[in-house]
Amino acid sequence: MTTxxxxxxxxxQAFEPFGPRARGFLLRAGWIRATWCTALFFLVGMFxxxxxxxxxxxxxxxxxxxxxxxxxxxxxPLGFLTGIGAFDYWFxxxxxxxxxxxxxxxxxxxxxxxxxxxxxxxxxxxxxxxVTTFFFFVIGGLMAMLFRAELAQPGLQFFSSQTFNGLVxxxxxxxxxxxxxxxxxxxxxxxxxxxxxxxxxxxPRLNALSFWLLPIAGVMxxxxxxxxxxxxxxxxxxxxxxxxxxxxxxxxxxMGVQWAGASSILTALNFLVTIITMRAPGMTxxxxxxxxxxxxxxxxxxxxxxxxxxxxxxxxMFDRVLHTSFFVPAHGGYVLGYQHIFWFYSHxxxxxxxxPGFGIVSEVVSTMSRKPIFGYRLMALSFIGILILGFSVWAxxxxxxxxxxxxxxxxxxxxxxIAVPTGIKVFSWLAxxxxxxxxxxTPMLWALGFISMFVIGGLSGIFLGSVPIxxxxxxxxxxxxxxxxxxxxxxxxxxxxxxxxxxxxxxxxMYNERLGQLHFWLTFVSFNVTFFPMHYIxxxxxxxxxxxxxxxxxxxxxxISVASFVLGxxxxxxxxxxxxxxxxxxxxxxxxxxxxTLEWQVSSPPPIFNFDEIPVVVGGPYEYGVPGARHAILHxxxxxxxxxx
Amino acid sequence: xxxxxxxxxxxxxxxxxxxxxxxxxxDATTLGMLLFIGSEAMLFGSFFAAYFFVRVVNPIAxxxxxxxxxxxxxxxxxxxTVILVTSSFTMHWALQSIKRGDRAGLKAGLVSTIALGxxxxxxxxxxxAHVGFNPGDGAFASAxxxxxxxxxxxxxxxxxxLTIAAVRAFRGHYTxxxxxxxxxxxxxxxxxxxxxxxxxxxxxxx
Ligand code: HEM
Ligand SMILES: [Cu+2]
Numbered sequence: 001m002t003t004x005x006x007x008x009x010x011x012x013q014a015f016e017p018f019g020p021r022a023r024g025f026l027l028r029a030g031w032i033r034a035t036w037c038t039a040l041f042f043l044v045g046m047f048x049x050x051x052x053x054x055x056x057x058x059x060x061x062x063x064x065x066x067x068x069x070x071x072x073x074x075x076x077p078l079g080f081l082t083g084i085g086a087f088d089y090w091f092x093x094x095x096x097x098x099x100x101x102x103x104x105x106x107x108x109x110x111x112x113x114x115x116x117x118x119x120x121x122x123x124x125x126x127x128x129x130x131v132t133t134f135f136f137f138v139i140g141g142l143m144a145m146l147f148r149a150e151l152a153q154p155g156l157q158f159f160s161s162q163t164f165n166g167l168v169x170x171x172x173x174x175x176x177x178x179x180x181x182x183x184x185x186x187x188x189x190x191x192x193x194x195x196x197x198x199x200x201x202x203x204p205r206l207n208a209l210s211f212w213l214l215p216i217a218g219v220m221x222x223x224x225x226x227x228x229x230x231x232x233x234x235x236x237x238x239x240x241x242x243x244x245x246x247x248x249x250x251x252x253x254x255m256g257v258q259w260a261g262a263s264s265i266l267t268a269l270n271f272l273v274t275i276i277t278m279r280a281p282g283m284t285x286x287x288x289x290x291x292x293x294x295x296x297x298x299x300x301x302x303x304x305x306x307x308x309x310x311x312x313x314x315x316x317m318f319d320r321v322l323h324t325s326f327f328v329p330a331h332g333g334y335v336l337g338y339q340h341i342f343w344f345y346s347h348x349x350x351x352x353x354x355x356p357g358f359g360i361v362s363e364v365v366s367t368m369s370r371k372p373i374f375g376y377r378l379m380a381l382s383f384i385g386i387l388i389l390g391f392s393v394w395a396x397x398x399x400x401x402x403x404x405x406x407x408x409x410x411x412x413x414x415x416x417x418i419a420v421p422t423g424i425k426v427f428s429w430l431a432x433x434x435x436x437x438x439x440x441x442t443p444m445l446w447a448l449g450f451i452s453m454f455v456i457g458g459l460s461g462i463f464l465g466s467v468p469i470x471x472x473x474x475x476x477x478x479x480x481x482x483x484x485x486x487x488x489x490x491x492x493x494x495x496x497x498x499x500x501x502x503x504x505x506x507x508x509x510m511y512n513e514r515l516g517q518l519h520f521w522l523t524f525v526s527f528n529v530t531f532f533p534m535h536y537i538x539x540x541x542x543x544x545x546x547x548x549x550x551x552x553x554x555x556x557x558x559x560i561s562v563a564s565f566v567l568g569x570x571x572x573x574x575x576x577x578x579x580x581x582x583x584x585x586x587x588x589x590x591x592x593x594x595x596x597t598l599e600w601q602v603s604s605p606p607p608i609f610n611f612d613e614i615p616v617v618v619g620g621p622y623e624y625g626v627p628g629a630r631h632a633i634l635h636x637x638x639x640x641x642x643x644x645x
Numbered sequence: 646x647x648x649x650x651x652x653x654x655x656x657x658x659x660x661x662x663x664x665x666x667x668x669x670x671x672d673a674t675t676l677g678m679l680l681f682i683g684s685e686a687m688l689f690g691s692f693f694a695a696y697f698f699v700r701v702v703n704p705i706a707x708x709x710x711x712x713x714x715x716x717x718x719x720x721x722x723x724x725x726t727v728i729l730v731t732s733s734f735t736m737h738w739a740l741q742s743i744k745r746g747d748r749a750g751l752k753a754g755l756v757s758t759i760a761l762g763x764x765x766x767x768x769x770x771x772x773x774a775h776v777g778f779n780p781g782d783g784a785f786a787s788a789x790x791x792x793x794x795x796x797x798x799x800x801x802x803x804x805x806x807l808t809i810a811a812v813r814a815f816r817g818h819y820t821x822x823x824x825x826x827x828x829x830x831x832x833x834x835x836x837x838x839x840x841x842x843x844x845x846x847x848x849x850x851x
Pocket of ligand 2: 350
């Protein structure tokens with residue numbers, strides 16, 4: 001693994017003082033090289049298929065679709081990464097030439113074009129991640145509005161049923177794999193090294209690679225609209241055998257998940273190593289901010305669980321391309337195997353999509369109510385509890401799938417058990433708020449909105465965890481309501497909380513508070529109008545993922561669709577606020593919220609290497625209102641403000 | 646430790662980053678490799694899960710493994726097992742050599758490990774060609790080619806890492822103090838080896 005060896009200085013005495021050689025514009029790392037490398041690797045990929053078929057005495061050009069897809073989905077992305085420069089240092093290293101001293105030329109951004117190239121600065125990467133993920137949030141949101149238009153009335157209005165299924169699937173996939181999961185990774189990328197008192201992540205080049213894998217996945221998912229037979233349309237869960245037999249568009253899903261998964265695994269690995277090996281002196285595990293705890297446990301989930309979705313998609317692809325029969329019952333395959341393997345990742349994945357949000361909310365709630373987190377250690381331990389229990393509940397997604405009966409009750413019990421650590425968190429936030437000096441700033445509104453909405457989503461989860469209720473509610477709009485209360489009211493609200501909370505730190509400017517509040521209230525109301533009625537129509541029997549429905553649900557669906565458009569409009573306020581505040585908002589001070597954690601003790605935006613000297617941590621991160629308490633001592637930081645209570 | 650942490654504040658316009666605190670005795674790159682291996686082990690886990698579903702859970706699972714008239718070349722794969730286990734020893738030899746400063750031993754160890762790895766892959770290729778069934782011949786074949794193929798791909802990755810280490814070894818890198826570039830591919834290689842033993846036992850022997 002090249003990652004492991006990237007910082008080695010085997011022969012420290014020999015280095016080239018001049019850094020990389022100057023090259024012509026075709027060879028210089030960047031978008032031009034990325035373009036022709038992508039094309040070249042695409043051709044090489046096609047050639048590999050044709051060539052290996054020729055070697056094995058098969059007709060070399062039997063199926064153009066498979067040939068072009070292999071080139072496009074496996075090799076072309078590698079070409080892109082090579083061209084953009086993700087591997088340059090490693091290629092140099094592999095060639096065995098003398099070790100080069102790090103000159104930090106790829107670190108930090110001086111102007112906006114620096115955000116469009118390989119950059120090793122965790123702060124730049126954090127911004128790259130966040131902006132990219134919001135781009136996909138917009139696309140995913142537009143798709144939702146399209147199919148909500150279709151669903152406003154019973155019957156088929158605008159699309160074919162296949163396109164409808166494609167839109168629904170694409171919406172979920174973009175939101176999950178290209179928005180929620182990586183948006184958290186982006187925020188954490190910016191914040192975690194600062195919170196730890198580290199100058200960067202442990203493996204900065206790997207960090208850059210992880211980011212650049214992400215747009216590849218996004219573009220791959222979306223380009224399935226161009227595939228013959230239309231986009232993948234088997235839902236974000238891609239159940240076999242449907243996904244095996246559907247048009248080739250579903251291969252874009254199979255492979256896109258691999259690139260997105262590789263991106264998450266590499267980032268998670270980087271977080272874990274950073275958190276374990278690069279904490280500032282005095283920063284014990286019990287003094288880490290809860291956001292760091294959250295990302296620590298999330299990263300463990302990612303590293304352990306993500307390979308399972310990779311496996312499940314490999315099997316589907318093998319069944320299609322190599323004619324294996326993992327999920328073909330007629331040849332001895334086991335269809336339910338797909339669901340087991342898929343959910344063994346995807347249930348932990350719902351915590352991958354929630355734990356970082358728990359971390360963000362803990363920061364915001366404690367800072368904005370000027371009180372220490374209630375039961376800090378229990379908060380940290382409940383992360384671990386969720387991490388472990390999260391692996392024991394996957395089959396609650398399969399209660400009606402025909403799996404072994406004896407599995408149901410154990411899965412129901414563990415599902416109800418996992419509500420305990422989750423409940424601990426909710427009660428701890430409430431106790432933290434209790435008698436606090438609460439400041440209803442925008443991030444705090446999102447945090448409070450999150451807590452209330454997440455409780456509703458958790459309760460519907462408990463309903464669904466009980467086998468008898470689930471049998472009735474499974475595959476109806478009740479599930480859609482549950483998903484959106486936990487993922488939108490849950491995860492997305494916390495992402496907004498985080499973006500507003502760290503906006504002054506990241507950009508050095510303050511967002512517009514009035515627009516922020518307007519954004520919150522508009523979203524909060526339209527969110528509830530959109531998703532709350534889904535509980536009802538679901539329990540009354542409206543199936544999810546179907547373009548048509550019985551007339552009795554007509555008026556409610558109309559209301560839902562209208563509200564969903566308001567929800568879409570509310571994000572316009574958000575983007576307007578972000579863009580105008582970033583360009584000409586008032587200059588923010590280094591610590592506008594008076595927070596104690598380390599990222600607020602440096603200037604806004606933080607200096608290029610975060611700290612002039614590594615700070616020394618002397619106390620817990622949330623000692624608000626505790627006389628004489630300090631979290632850390634900074635020596636000569638540019639904006640060394642006294643840590644105040 | 647990060648690259649930035651290692652800049653020694655040399656003269657120049659770059660004002661380098663502060664040296665990161667080392668909060669754990671374990672070396673960052675080694676930890677990264679171990680976590681990566683953990684993730685790889687889970688990928689194998691998903692393939693073993695598929696195998697388990699096909700062979701055990703499935704109500705129509707074949708009574709015999711593999712179902713008649715097919716059989717797995719237990720002997721050839723056994724020879725291959727010996728080859729791979731031997732290569733773990735040569736790998737160990739390479740690492741011990743550089744720790745003693747014996748560069749010739751390092752090179753010889755790496756080259757023989759690579760040669761053994763290639764021999765393994767070649768044998769596996771021949772085995773595939775003569776095994777008498779192909780991936781389309783039923784779920785047992787899917788599980789067989791899935792697990793052995795996944796493992797073969799990992800041998801290939803391991804060989805790539807070892808080749809890089811060898812290139813660098815021949816170009817004069819690595820000293821008794823600095824030899825992560827040998828140690829880490831070594832750890833990976835041992836993992837690939839252990840995984841093979843598990844695959845061999847579950848797929849061929851059980
Ligand atoms: C108290 C905690 C929770 C419980 C007990 C719970 C329980 C369940 C159950 C039993 C189902 C399966 C319903 C069915 O398909 O029949 C389900 C579906 C789902 N849950 Fe939860 N859940 C909880 C929290 C969460 C959280 C925190 C998230 C994500 C942030 C989440 C995301 C989802 C998603 C995405 C699905 C639908 C999967 C699909 O498309 O079929 N859940 N939940
Ligand atoms: Cu679940």
